[in-house]
Amino acid sequence: MAAVLFDFSGTLFRVESTESWLRAALDERGATLSGPELAEAARALEAAGALPGGAVPVELPADLAGLWAVRDESAELHRAAYTGLSRRVALPDPGLHDALYERHMSPAAWSPYPDAGTVLRTLRERGVGVGVVSNIGWDLRPVFREHGLDPYVDAYVLSYEHGVQKPDPRLFSVACEALGADPRQVVMVGDSRAADGGAAALGCRVHFVDHLPVAHRPDALLPVLDLVR
Template structure:
């Protein structure tokens, strides 16, 4: 393998917990909100899968079903899908639904996995080009910049910027082209077997990591270094 593509959420970074996500909005609000109300609301938001990058919803409402399937193909669809999920939960202020969505796009909402910097830095030292291929509805580049990882990424291929989403091989092909890499000598690293596994159709080797909390996966990315020349 002479080039590496990485997924974003659950692979290089993990989003904050639903409790932290909600508290980040509540802290800036002037609406009275007791701790008991906070706990119930956080549990309800988690149950409906309202946090992008968190767990998938157990059930997608019928009125959101079509948008949900293609949510990563545009910024508007992504926002509509996730705020639609959160609106299943009654919040003290309806404006919080958009505020929560906005919160998840901030660098503060994301934490790199403990070995992400080490692995990316080592790949750069070896001269191995790196791309990030993500199903997403917003620009994640500021997250990488804020956490000091942008210097190690040669190309970003984001679904909403191309109107296609993984597992469509075209997204991986675009990334390989941006890196000047042969797909047959490119490794795709991700946590979603269906979405990230789409790279195999292009001839890429695929390596999966577990989508776990940051504290539970201290060195899940290090095996990548053994797979790359």
């Protein structure tokens, strides 16, 4: 294999818990909730699917369905979709909805999976190209830089920068071209069969991992190294 493409959320990194996310935004705004109130608000936000990279909505509001379907095609759509979901939950300060959105873009909100660094570094040592292909509405490069993984990534292909979202094969094609790799010699690694599976249309091999908490998935990326020997 000449190159490996990785999804971001749920594959290389995992976003913080909804409660941690809410607590950070409350601190930022100088707002407070009691313990039970915070727990209840976090549960409501999680059910709403308001945390990007977290749980999907339990029930998608009809008036947001169209926006949700194309949310990763631009920064504006992404923000509108997720703040629209968070506003379904009553919070003590209206400004918290924008604060929550800003928080999720912070490198502090993300943790790499334990084996991510080892896998990316080993691929670099083997001369294998690495790309990150993500359905996202903001620039995730600072997250990689903050966690020391940016030196191992050769290309970032982000949906909002191209107006195309996975599973559209065009996004994977951009990544393969950026790496100078024949898609038939590329592995796509991701956690979503619906989205990341789109790479198969180009002839890429696709390898899936489970979207689990960081502590519960210590070594799921290591088998990727066997695919590129």
